[in-house]
Amino acid sequence: MALLATSQITIVDLNDAVSLQSYLTGNVPKVQFVTNNGMYTPDYTNSPATITAELYRLGSSDNLITNNSRYVTKIEWFYKISPAVEWTKIGTDDVRFTLGGTSPKFHSVSINQNLMTLENPGIAIKCEMTYKEDWMPEPHIQKSEMDLSLTVQGDDGTDAYTALLTNANHTIICSSEGAPEPGELGEDGRAQSDVLVYKGSKLLTAVANTVQPRAGQFHYKILSSTGCSAARKDNDTFYISNLTTRQKSAGANGANVTIEI
Structure with a gap:
């Protein structure tokens, strides 16, 4: 059979x-x-x-x-x-x-x-x-x-610290072949985010990640990235420089960046 x-x-x-x-x-x-x-x-x-x-x-x-x-x-x-x-x-x-x-x-x-x-x-x-x-x-x-x-x-009590990303969930527009469209990636691309940190209602000042922040300051470091490559643009902005995944959905199957503040 x-x-x-x-x-x-x-x-x-x-x-x-x-x-x-x-x-x-x-x-x-x-x-x-x-x-x-x-x-x-x-x-x-x-x-x-x-x-x-x-x-x-x-x-x-x-x-x-x-x-x-x-x-x-x-x-x-x-x-x-x-x-x-x-x-x-x-x-x-x-x-x-x-x-x-x-x-x-x-x-x-x-x-x-x-x-x-x-x-x-x-x-x-x-x-x-x-x-x-x-x-x-x-x-x-x-x-x-x-x-x-x-x-x-x-x-x-003590003022709480709050960290925000101005572009926390970004969808990268790609062609039918899965290649990112012009203007999506890179230092001047759409796939970038500012890092904002507040103590209470006071916005802290971003400094280089090579110096120790003083009172009223903060710095961030890019710890890891999955499905993409990320780079610092300046003291309070990072961007996606390269996309290594072709998955269309975000989250575990897409690309993500982990930063430390």
Whole structure:
């Protein structure tokens, strides 16, 4: 008797459908601090938190939003302040926010006030990008979200140290062959992150990793990297110089960098 084995192979033609990747990037850390006397760091009233939308087709490094693609027909922004569960659309008449660009394609939103409090310690921002090519019977709505949170300094005890990465989870855009697109890697590429360290609400100063930090200072070292090569750009920034894995997912199957502060 013959032993038969069967299996199934799924073939997908990427030309039959459009695969999109979207991101929201910010100009400030995702954690805001407030002291006992009500001082915010960073203070959005003096330095608004600006969140910018990016939209790419799979295998391309061209930002469809900055390139003003005709296929992107509308961009809308929404927010919800914890503990709210419903999204509220951001309009041009809301003085707490400033929409960047022109209607109906607002490419960014700025938060002009310190909206988070002890009772409402979080705010979520959502962007909905409407995309439609000529052959598509219905438009596609691409959604991306960003969460911001508030840390309140306690009344007693020693200030806590908080370390943040401005680009903690980055998706490297690659071609269909798995090669990183131009502008992704290297010292001036998108795959880089600033290292921020706070003591309480005070931002510490980054120094070279060859010197011993004094009061109010810190330094970082790159301990290891998996699936990639990382290098220091300066005292508070590192970047990905080379990608050695072809895995598409992050985490254990992707690439990661471990730093010591």
